[in-house]
Amino acid sequence: xxxxxxxxxxxxxxxxxxxxxxxxxxxxxxxxxxxxxxxxxxxxxxxxxxxxxxxxxxxxxxxxxxxxxxxxxxxxxxxxxxxxxxxxxxxxxxxxxxxxxxxxxxxxxxxxxxxxxxxxxxxxxxxxxxxxxxxxxxxxxxxxxxxxxxxxxxxxxxxxxxxxxxxxxxxxxxxxxxxxxxxxxxxxxxxxxxxxxxxxxxxxxxxxxxxxxxxxxxxxxxxxxxxxxxxxxxxxxxxxxxxxxxxxxxxxxxxxxxxxxxxxxxxxxxxxxxxxxxxxxxxxxxxxxxxxxxxxxxxxxxxxxxxxxxxxxxxxxxxxxxxxxxxxxxxxxxxxxxxxxxxxxxxxxxxxxxxxxxxxxxxxxxxxxxxxxxxxxxxxxxxxxxxxxxxxxxxxxxxxxxxxxxxxxxxxxxxxxxxxxxxxxxxxxxxxxxxxxx
Numbered sequence: 001x002x003x004x005x006x007x008x009x010x011x012x013x014x015x016x017x018x019x020x021x022x023x024x025x026x027x028x029x030x031x032x033x034x035x036x037x038x039x040x041x042x043x044x045x046x047x048x049x050x051x052x053x054x055x056x057x058x059x060x061x062x063x064x065x066x067x068x069x070x071x072x073x074x075x076x077x078x079x080x081x082x083x084x085x086x087x088x089x090x091x092x093x094x095x096x097x098x099x100x101x102x103x104x105x106x107x108x109x110x111x112x113x114x115x116x117x118x119x120x121x122x123x124x125x126x127x128x129x130x131x132x133x134x135x136x137x138x139x140x141x142x143x144x145x146x147x148x149x150x151x152x153x154x155x156x157x158x159x160x161x162x163x164x165x166x167x168x169x170x171x172x173x174x175x176x177x178x179x180x181x182x183x184x185x186x187x188x189x190x191x192x193x194x195x196x197x198x199x200x201x202x203x204x205x206x207x208x209x210x211x212x213x214x215x216x217x218x219x220x221x222x223x224x225x226x227x228x229x230x231x232x233x234x235x236x237x238x239x240x241x242x243x244x245x246x247x248x249x250x251x252x253x254x255x256x257x258x259x260x261x262x263x264x265x266x267x268x269x270x271x272x273x274x275x276x277x278x279x280x281x282x283x284x285x286x287x288x289x290x291x292x293x294x295x296x297x298x299x300x301x302x303x304x305x306x307x308x309x310x311x312x313x314x315x316x317x318x319x320x321x322x323x324x325x326x327x328x329x330x331x332x333x334x335x336x337x338x339x340x341x342x343x344x345x346x347x348x349x350x351x352x353x354x355x356x357x358x359x360x361x362x363x364x365x366x367x368x369x370x371x372x373x374x375x376x377x378x379x380x381x382x383x384x385x386x387x388x389x390x391x392x393x394x395x396x397x398x399x400x401x402x403x404x405x406x407x408x409x410x411x412x413x414x415x416x417x418x419x420x421x422x423x424x425x426x427x428x429x430x431x432x433x434x435x436x437x438x
Contacts (some may be wrong), residue, residue, distance in 0.1 A: 003394060006236025006401050026400035027143035028234070030105035032167040032410065039167060041103050042067025043074045048090035049081030053111065058154045062165050074107040074165050079112075079129055080151070083122040091132065099136075105143040107165050108136065112150045114178070126150075129251035130176050135184070137433045138398045143385045145173035145399075145433075161418035168414070171407035173398055174433030180422040189319040197417050198226030199322075202272050204228040204264065206255050207279030212328075215405035216276055221246040221411045225274065230255065230264075255279050255305045268426050273323040274416045275313060279308045280328060280346075281427025282381070284339045294436055295342045302346035314365050321366030327354060328408075329373040331431050346377060347373070351427050358425030368424040370415045378402045397432035 004109040006026050008014040030036065045055065055078055063075060075098050079091050095108070102108060110133050115123040135258050137146035147164050151157045152176045163169050165176075168242055190424040193199050205211040209231035212318055217227045227248035236252055243250040251267055255262055264272075280302045283294040306327055313319050332340050333347025358369040360427040376382060376393035382402065385393065394402040408430050414420060415428075 003401060004202065005391070005394075006166050007126050018220070024395045024400035025141075026395075027104055027141070029143050029170040029399065029401070030167050031404070031406065036167060038063055039105075039107065039165065041071055041073030041106070043100060043165070044069075044072045044101070045075060046075065046077045046094040046098065047081075048077060048079045049076045049083060049087040051081040053078055053080055053151070053154045055111070055154045058161060061158065061380050062162050062293050064165060064285065067101075068394075070101055071103055072101045073103050074097075074109065074408050075102055076109045076111065076161075076165070082167045083119070083126050084131070085128075085271045086123075086282060087125055088128055088132075095136075099140065102140070102144055105167075105170065106145075107169070108140065108144065108146040109161070109164050110146070112148055118409035121242050124379050128166040133176070134433070138435070140398075143170075143399060145169065147173060148176045148183065149179060150176065151174055151179040153179075153422075156181060156422040159414060159417040160423060162166070163410075163417075165332075166324045168410040170431050171343040171403040171430055172411060172428065175428055177428065180424060190345040193224065194269065195196065196222075197419070198274075198413075199224030201274060201416075201418075202228065202270070202275060203270065203416065204225045204230055204251070204268070204272055205276040206230045206428075207276055209235040209242055211381070212374070212408050213278040213378060214242050215409040216278055216412050217242060217246060217248070217380075219406065219409035220274070220276075220416065221248060223413050223416075225416075227239055228268070228272075237243035245399045256300050258308070260305065261309040261316070264309065265313060265316045265318040268318060271320045272313065272318050273327045275323075275326070276412060276416075277350075278325040279305070281357065282340070282343050284343070287341045290342065299346050299349075303344070303349040303353075306350065310353075310357070310369075314361060314367065321363065321368050322418070322421065324351070324368040324370065324416055324420075325357075325361070326412050327369075327371045329354075329371040329427055331373055331375045331429060332375060335434070336416060336428070349421050354427055355425055362424050368415075370423060370425065371427045372408055372411050372415070373429040373431065374400045374403065374408050375429065375434045377406055377408060377430075397434045399432035401432065403430060403432055 112129045133148040203225040205217045208217040208229040229243040230251045233252045239250040329350040331345035332344045354371045361367045
């Protein structure tokens with residue numbers, strides 16, 4: 001459904017009226033397209049503290065030219081060397097004069113270091129960057145985003161920096177992402193093709209016949225993956241339509257079946273590089289009015305099936321080393337939502353799965369495990385939400401608008417990138433920095 005308010009605020013009368021009434025003024029976001037693959041403008045590289053990162057060569061490979069002092073499409077502040085409160089003054093000194101130069105739909109990216117458990121001054125200063133980043137994201141406006149990446153090796157974070165400094169991350173803001181060291185199993189690999197980094201890889205997307213799942217399948221195929229479109233037999237027509245359009249294959253089965261994992265393994269004798277758990281349902285009702293079948297059905301589809309199939313495919317060796325699992329959580333599982341105790345429980349369960357399984361899956365199988373957590377995304381499901389609730393969902397984030405299925409898809413494609421092997425155990429919200437929850 002079209003966001004008429006967003007269109008109205010893009011007109012001169014709309015800007016005037018909303019400004020006078022103090023209403024949200026969302027800016028149309030710049031998203032990736034073949035005609036606009038990069039941000040419009042240059043990049044400024046700033047430093048606070050004494051950094052040990054070899055950042056310049058990595059930033060040069062993002063394809064964004066250095067910016068002048070007046071206008072910047074992106075500002076990268078390397079604050080990984082900040083170790084005390086005095087160093088935080090350098091953060092202010094660096095960014096205070098630079099913020100006004102960031103163009104609409106621009107990017108501010110702060111680089112930090114992991115918290116040092118042996119140095120509480122360093123830990124305090126680095127944790128302060130998180131509160132700083134989230135707060136700046138909520139005030140910067142004009143479609144601009146602000147994120148924090150904790151890292152120790154710039155080369156291990158190249159795919160992450162490319163993503164966050166591109167139009168592909170339009171609806172990702174206020175996030176804290178940790179990038180591990182390249183010595184870990186499943187460490188970053190050189191992509192064979194910058195434009196099609198998933199060439200030669202097989203990706204299975206559950207619930208891919210429509211909506212967000214279809215967008216994920218389409219984006220992975222764009223990046224070169226052979227896509228397996230999995231959905232229930234009742235969605236056969238849509239599943240085959242998507243698979244045929246993308247040059248992939250359709251796999252029709254009930255993901256909640258006890259033998260779903262075995263059937264997937266049988267259908268993919270050559271193995272699987274990426275498993276995307278997108279299938280999900282809602283059965284909303286307040287707990288006092290919720291019968292057991294509504295509770296059980298949501299937990300079974302959204303959580304139990306994810307646990308079973310992931311375990312089965314890891315045990316069978318179907319998921320190849322260097323591959324990954326991307327599960328779909330939700331901000332409802334992080335902040336909660338009235339009428340969704342079943343859904344919120346299932347999506348919080350996904351967060352627990354990721355945090356527990358990620359280190360073991362990497363160590364034992366060479367497979368990363370991450371999650372995306374969508375906020376208000378414009379789909380047929382949200383179009384059916386009552387008007388005032390729908391408008392609240394759209395406006396209650398730092399970008400003051402709903403996201404699109406492609407925003408979730410682009411985030412999934414980044415996590416699937418061969419160079420993202422050092423990104424593990426992360427739950428990345430695709431919510432425009434929702435004002436609810438962390």
